[in-house]
Amino acid sequence: MGDALISIIPDMKRRTVQAFVDKAQSLDRPLLEKRLKPLSLVHVAKDENGNAIVTEREDIERMPDKLLRKGDRVCMDFGDHYVGHVTLKLDSAGSPQDAPAFLRLKFAEIPGELLDDSSTYEGWISKGWIQEEFIHIDALPCELKLPRRYAFRYVEVLAIDTSAKFQVVVQDAELTAVSAVSLEDAEPIQNLPEDLQRIDRASLKTLQDCMQHVFEDGPKRDRRLWIGDLRLQAKANYATFRNMDLVKRCMYLFAGLIRDDGKIGACLFTEPVMQVDDTFLFDYSLFFISILYDYYQETKDLDIVKELWPTAFRQIELALDDMEDGVPKTENPMMAFIDWKDGLDRQAAAHAVWIYCLRQGEVLAGLAGDEKGENQVHSLLSDAIEKAVSCFWDEEKGFFVSGESRQISWSSQAWMVLADVWDREKSRTLMLHLLEENPEVGVSTPYAYHHVIEALLHVGEKDKALELLRTYWGGMIKLGADTFWEAFDPEDPNASPYGSSQVNSFCHAWSCTPAWLFREYFSTM
């Protein structure tokens, strides 16, 4: 288990900036809907390596012939990952239905979830995330319109019990898939090799399925707007779907739903009421600056910079509360997120994020005409760069070190490179040194892998970046991924930040970035 991120602030005071929330609401659009049918029936089992795979396929036309007695099941394959609402047409066969049919429905993003046994779940986040329903049907035939939204490719119907007299038949199933965008909206990319095309397709699908009424982190879990994910999603969206309104809506939501002192939360809820969560992360609050900066680079919309700069600047002021002697405090090991990596010391990387965002903040202050702010940010930035070297650089080891234990991690190096603490050449040397030395504290999520790869691209190491991307994202493709996962450890297919992979999200926003990196760095391949 990684470090648990559970923040509870009793009686936290919230503030709503109604003008921003109203703007966010006016940018909400109806989702695009697509009606789909299952393509085949599948059987899933473990292969010789212990990986769950589809072992048999049957024509979907045969589904109504399957008469489900107690313990029988059918599993439908919709052919790709989708997010949406399912309606089943159920019937009975045999003698009249003399008892309620008792069914279990499983919705699975990957085949492995079909083999999971939820009764054994002992993770530390809610079991409620497992996409499984237990349903009594009093009278068949019926149309079972499920009220909840699911993220899945496979739907299994198990007859927990019928009676000796009747069997359950799944006549038909229909999915209404929803997203803010259509795959056809994405900028195509030419001349990619076959394996990268597959990675690109899965990246696009991941991003598409996470784009709903907000940018969600994962449509299975947590189904909500996290600012760390949003930053990467927005960047990938600029390179692909270019749905600018959705980014703008999410920025207004974060700016409109804040802690009473103006602090932006790590995530927020839109259902049943809009409110900011009581989770705050040093890096995540600062990323508001970064998102606004990136949005400006794409749109040159100066009005929104002027409108939201004060909110962004406030994050810089408040970040200082979490710093001491010019560097992030260390008493709370989860003060910044950075990665789920077990035992990661986050101080150095958090400091690098601070520099990264200050650089962008200085530009925004200039654009907004806030001379005083610009000077303040400039001064903080100079001090921060100086501290990065004096407090975190270990000349002898040739690495940035973090915390009292002077930990050498991949994330610390990657973020210091992205923060341009050294010039490009020295950063390049650092990244090559990192690959060569391969310090023990590596990265454990696509989110952190992305920052390592982005750092390699930042210093011009395209080949090394591509190699890592191929190994990591390609590793998921090799395991049958249609969309990219929240967590993937090539050494351990059951890795989970939550104590059980049953609640892992297998379509997770922060892993959609290859689609952006391909278009930005590899479009001429």
Place this chain on the structure above:
Amino acid sequence: MGDALISIIPDMKRRTVQAFVDKAQSLDRPLLEKRLKPLSLVHVAKDENGNAIVTEREDIERMPDKLLRKGDRVCMDFGDHYVGHVTLKLDSAGSPQDAPAFLRLKFAEIPGELLDDSSTYEGWISKGWIQEEFIHIDALPCELKLPRRYAFRYVEVLAIDTSAKFQVVVQDAELTAVSAVSLEDAEPIQNLPEDLQRIDRASLKTLQDCMQHVFEDGPKRDRRLWIGDLRLQAKANYATFRNMDLVKRCMYLFAGLIRDDGKIGACLFTEPVMQVDDTFLFDYSLFFISILYDYYQETKDLDIVKELWPTAFRQIELALDDMEDGVPKTENPMMAFIDWKDGLDRQAAAHAVWIYCLRQGEVLAGLAGDEKGENQVHSLLSDAIEKAVSCFWDEEKGFFVSGESRQISWSSQAWMVLADVWDREKSRTLMLHLLEENPEVGVSTPYAYHHVIEALLHVGEKDKALELLRTYWGGMIKLGADTFWEAFDPEDPNASPYGSSQVNSFCHAWSCTPAWLFREYFSTM
């Protein structure tokens, strides 16, 4: 486990007599609705005898203060048994709800069901009968309007999982109780001793809760119209609620939904389509005659006798297919129902039911002006009485015996007495002999107990009848019954005809008869 009653007739041909079905439909009335709130919170545990009882009670006003974390529960007591639809008002407490709440709801007619563990259920009828739901709630607060109807007094809400950040709160609950009748409609009865008043109240409640769009056997299970139950319900209804239309509707349904040769089924379904089940029982088909006879005695409605006599007469003709040499065949031990009693030989009792119904049939034939039919029935009746003596009476033992094993059972004696095979005095001697000898093959359901008690009353043994009624129905009251049960063995509180008491019905039509017997035989106490 008793003898399993599972009849499956592949490709059974059904016939609909539309005119009868139309009449039945025109007699369908909207149910009476009553809105109710839970009265208290309860805790249930086993007492020193292993019986589940309410051990603690709390003010219902405290319910919203209970913050349900993972594994916590609240149990509401509605103060009496009801049938209806439940709406829960749910909320969350603590930090924002960051995961779906996963709840289990249990609806219990008696406290014992709250302690049952459905995962251990291994009975031979569907697990789907257990009144339990597993529900995910994505967004709290919400009003959870449950779509199914339940029969219960207690509702337990268990938080299977929430998250570390939030708790579930049950703010409020509302029940819309439904029935075709109101308790206030029942003829009151004066001067009953306290203990019998309690039995009378529970009998009325049982009958009320089984009176829905049809007379149901049990509102928990099977929730449908069985003719054996209907016969007793109609009699109890004449003495109490006097809802004549509901009886008439049910007679028309049985007459209108038949096997293609005219045979009336043991039960029928009204949802989602009206159809007769493929279960046929010798005694149950004949009871159509008895129900029509009783209805005429109450209403003097000669038109319906003339209209339905041909259907009734057809049951006599078809019963002959199940007879050989003038007595019921024995190859199918469940050809007639009689009782769930383990190992019961049903032949003698079935023969007695044949006589019982022929007597009533002869009267109906006369009323209908069917001289030919009257003669036929008369001749069958003479032969049947003669056979009752020659084939089933054992002069030496002083009992009716049944089957090749010449089994002596309570049910055989009771039904032969009700069939007036002997005159009243000889029948009285037989019943006293039965009580004295107490043969091993007794009775195991309130249905069969009723016929023993009715036989005692039939021969004038009111004190003995009342003693038995007090012991048996009073035994359920002592165990806390609000309504009377489908199965009750004073020696074994977990007795079930289905291999597990979890699917037993604890409000079962066939046990409602004390309300009728009190009014018919004990109204001057």
